[in-house]
Amino acid sequence: MPAQSQLASESLDALVRILDDVRLRGARSRSELVALSGLGRNVVSERVAQLLERGLLAEGAFRPSTGGRPPRGLAFNEDAGHVLVADLGATSIDVAATSLSGRLIRHRAERAQIDAGPDRVLAQVDALFDDLLRTGADLPGRLWGIGIGVPGPVEFRTGRPVSPPIMPGWDGYPVREHFAARHDVPVWVDNDVNVMALGEARAGVAAGHANVVVIKIGTGIGAGIISDGRLHRGAQGSAGDVGHIQVSDDPAVVCRCGNRGCLEALAGGAAIARAGEAAATDGTSVRLAALRATGRAISAEDVAREAAHGDPVAVDILQSAGHHVGAMLASIVNFFNPSLIVIGGGVSGSGDLLLAAIRQTVYGRSLPLATRDLVIQRSSLADRAGVIGASAMVVDQLFSREVLARWFDRGTPAGLREAVEPAA
């Protein structure tokens, strides 16, 4: 389809390239842009002028030069607008207002129950967003877009959850339309692990890696996949649903999905909590039994903490979970050949035992060539990966060729919500 813009489409390609070179690849002058983009000097100058005029680039401090007239430094104007994001987990909501570079300006977290259904949960997000905006006299520019991560498969094109197993009532719910109607800006919705992977790729340990698998071990287990620098969502948007990969033949391991031997039933947060609860009840773990005696149920975090304190039963539970995650990852490493695996999510947060068990199994079972340069490490962003990634998702979409064409001439994407139906 022809772009809805006065801009010649050739110019649009150059605009997108120059914006990305400045905001993502660190170009800081017209000469660096010429070198990085392969575009001619005149083209770069013309497009930079347009971007300066629209306020998307800014000309900053003088930079050192090798001689002659010192070139002026170019920078992405991350404060041309701001973005609202929400990262919905099984039992929590993180919201944030960010700059266009994903800098967190405000950040709030609350407990929540995703299984309370969309009406209650989205009302809670609305209240949190309103609070961010009300107390946000210092938010830069206008609101430019909204990004939402949800703990289940999403059809990215329409922004609707698709048969999400732990989200009763959300199947097909128009999450995009809910926020677009309230705020009159473009909205994008994706799986929580996908936005976490984007966050790690943009601002975390995955920066600079082109082929990455991000594993989130929380109540469930999921993966975000980056293939040649781009998020891989798969045919139905369900890529990365690794929690239900079969890793055991034991008929006693029954998963909530109805199958047997699923990874999640052996190594997810709920499985770890269940094993901890059993060790507390039958007294094989003195420390967990003492906790249980205070009257509360054992959580996966309890098991991880007691393992870090040396409780041998808790150590066994975590190591067993790590070996199961590692067995799954060993297959994935042979198939996908990533250069980095990032381990994140609530269960991964405490102690190195889980990570050590995962590493031992992956390095022991994968092909030597696939693990030669493979790094396995913990998320460096922890809780913030989701909101940072959701912000990156929004800004990347706003500055994509198709969407930029629809708002560049107007200078702001506000009011664009009807026009944005990005291709899958």
Add this chain to the structure above:
Amino acid sequence: MPAQSQLASESLDALVRILDDVRLRGARSRSELVALSGLGRNVVSERVAQLLERGLLAEGAFRPSTGGRPPRGLAFNEDAGHVLVADLGATSIDVAATSLSGRLIRHRAERAQIDAGPDRVLAQVDALFDDLLRTGADLPGRLWGIGIGVPGPVEFRTGRPVSPPIMPGWDGYPVREHFAARHDVPVWVDNDVNVMALGEARAGVAAGHANVVVIKIGTGIGAGIISDGRLHRGAQGSAGDVGHIQVSDDPAVVCRCGNRGCLEALAGGAAIARAGEAAATDGTSVRLAALRATGRAISAEDVAREAAHGDPVAVDILQSAGHHVGAMLASIVNFFNPSLIVIGGGVSGSGDLLLAAIRQTVYGRSLPLATRDLVIQRSSLADRAGVIGASAMVVDQLFSREVLARWFDRGTPAGLREAVEPAA
């Protein structure tokens, strides 16, 4: 790096887009190009004129029009040059001369032993290429490039095999340089299953699918992966090495790689032949025993043929292999969410038993969302997928932005070999 071309780089983007829209997406007129590319009418006319002048596009027959002056039909001039390709297997070599659209002009197959080492095998390929060229007075245009598929991991950027398990003597061998020195054209080398996947994507059952896994079951087992329309090679180029994914805990299953329980040790051609040989020797299969009595070793093809004729032991062997392949694929489907799985390679060729067993296991074990629209089918190109894909690899590279910039002004990529070092 700046492109080595007189062309403005903005023009280059438009050239590549227009060429791809005509040769890959069926645009047949300037109006269709305007609609498909989103480029302006003037830009399309200018670039089309350049491409006609260079002989890359041709203006053909008059096409029906809705009124007014009938537009002239545009076509990709697939006969502007020709390509030589070789698909090396464990025990065979397929070579072909193709047009720039991958049309097979000549095709030869010979038995060969990849483990005889690069000197002997490449001399055999040289002789086959010489034969194609000698008898090829009718080959269109000049030789524009060479594409090679080899049965092992390849570092795509340099065109060198990396620790290939069944290719002794080939580790790090400069395959690209061997052919570039003899023919003075650009050369690209990739894994045999990757080129097979490209072939299926361009001219076979995978056309129109963006997320595809192609499984080749021959002597070994490997996969070619297409992610969002592009070949996924992974960090070291070893992506798709699924033959050594562990699918069994049985300590008796020892693989040639040294690990236990590998898929290839249970379901590869060699494993099927071994099981057939055992059934022949101990007489549990009367038909295989009768074959064995003629004095020759049982092959995987023998087992497949006898299974198709109803031999119950041979049926068991194939079904067991299919279930193991299916178990591996069930994990891959959850992780990668393809819309299509293509089964190819020598073992898959005869009968539907193997395919049925694979389907049964995948649909039984994967998540419903991931299999909702999943198609599992046999290769439609069979032996020709490799050579067609190798040709597509060469032409796609020749018409990529980076490489086209280096030869467009000269009109031919011949003599370009020193300049081509495409990014990974």
